[in-house]
Amino acid sequence: MIRPFILALLVLGILSPIGGAQDIPADSVIEPAELKVWQRPVATFRAPIATLSPTIRRDTALRRIRELPESALYDEIRTLPTQLESLKGVSFFSGDRLLFTLIEADLDPAEGETLEEVKKAVVRNLDEVRTARLAQRSWAINLKGAGISVVATLLLAALLFGLQKLSRLTRRRFIRSTAKLSQLKQRDLDLRPAFLQLSRRLTAVFFTLVALGACCVWITVILSQFPYTAPWSHVIGEQVGKLAGDLLGGLLASIPNLLIVVLIFMLTRGTARITEQILRSFETDTDDKQLFGKDTAKATRRIASVLIWIFGLVIAYPYIPGSDSDAFKGVGVLLGLMVSLGSTGLVNQLVSGFVVLYSGAVRTGEYARVGDVEGVITDIGLLSTKVLTPKNEFVTVPNAVLISKDTLNYSRLTDAFRTELSTTVTIGYDTPWRQVHELLLLAADRTPGIREKPEPKVIQTELSDFYAAYELRFVPADVTTKGAVLSKLHQSIQDAFAEAGVQIMSPNFVAQPEALVLPPKDEQD
Incomplete structure (x- = not known):
């Protein structure tokens, strides 16, 4: 039995700081300080005592526990009620050595703790630390932990090796299966390489997650074999379990919304296909008087498909998992800004x-x-x-x-009103205009690729000071050969005028030459 005055001295000993104590300002925020020994939580100090903050109290208790001799590991943890003036609490001893004191102000008001409950929990925590330190000194426990660690490491290595082999086998299976999917190749668009790449990435992600899970289990097993690191194994296990639980819970909670998204996708796809089939029927119709022309129907089909998919995306957006997150909203704002800045020319x-x-x-x-x-x-x-x-x-x-x-x-008019092409020559007034007309029509008759009906015609477009301008108008059989037809027609005009001995003086001349300007005889043949 410890006498009251000795107890008072012990409490006063607790109040002695490690270093020089400083006054705690009245308006300062006091942060709780948790006492951990061997990675295990023991107690939490929340209130100051005199000039000692909770942090100083925690450091003092930790120093005293570390200074305990090895023989103290075999001493039981004892408690003693403490009352000094207005301070009411309980002191914790290892044998006769004071460790620390908790007061009522250290209790967590949010949890509704009592001093008796905290006392039992602290004693249990200290006994756990003492038992762990004794177990750490046991050769049998250490050898057993080392053996289990070696076996766990070998199993992990075998599992990783097997996952690597299985991953390669799965990739080869995907390559052979993808090569047989002819549905992914439509005309010049071949989606098989992209599908194969996606399958390989998803397979790699799956096996990577399995390997990471195996590594987490391996680390947890090894840390749990040794008393000093056992708390770390519990922390890792709890964190991994919490993460897996959150992911699984989020996935299960998202299933109804995912079903709605799938339903909207199927309805949108069906609507787009029906609209596409209707508009495709206009593309094969050659009637120009139909509701949609071939080009208009093709463009309308594309526009309608885009609008239908945009409408479906807008409806499905609220049901997409994560659409209400800040990251998702930020990406949406960024995309909207990019489209707004870069869409002026596009619109x-x-x-x-x-x-x-x-x-x-x-x-x-x-x-x-x-x-x-x-x-x-x-x-x-x-x-x-x-x-x-x-x-x-x-x-x-x-x-x-x-x-x-x-x-x-050039191609829009019908057979009765075809677009006419023309070419112009200028001939001097000394040549009869009727002869010029005959020669131009003769050249048109000799030129292949000119329609007989409507017949070619000659129009005098100008009576200049030095010459008369004659325009030959005709309708080509195929307007796409316009350049070739004009080239042959010009050759025929030159030949016809040369044969008739009529010179072409274009655009004009100052004085009549002494001899006719005609090509040599060998050039006329």
């Missing part, structure tokens, strides 16, 4: 594409002239129009440029 091109498509100024397969570009229209998109020139040049004309230029369409 202009899209609007221009709508004008080109739905105005019907040009269509695929027609021969037209757009600004300085002339050729066959091969494709009309929302952003640009593709033109194949007679020189086999593949030219891409932005739709914004197309609608700002004059467009000359």
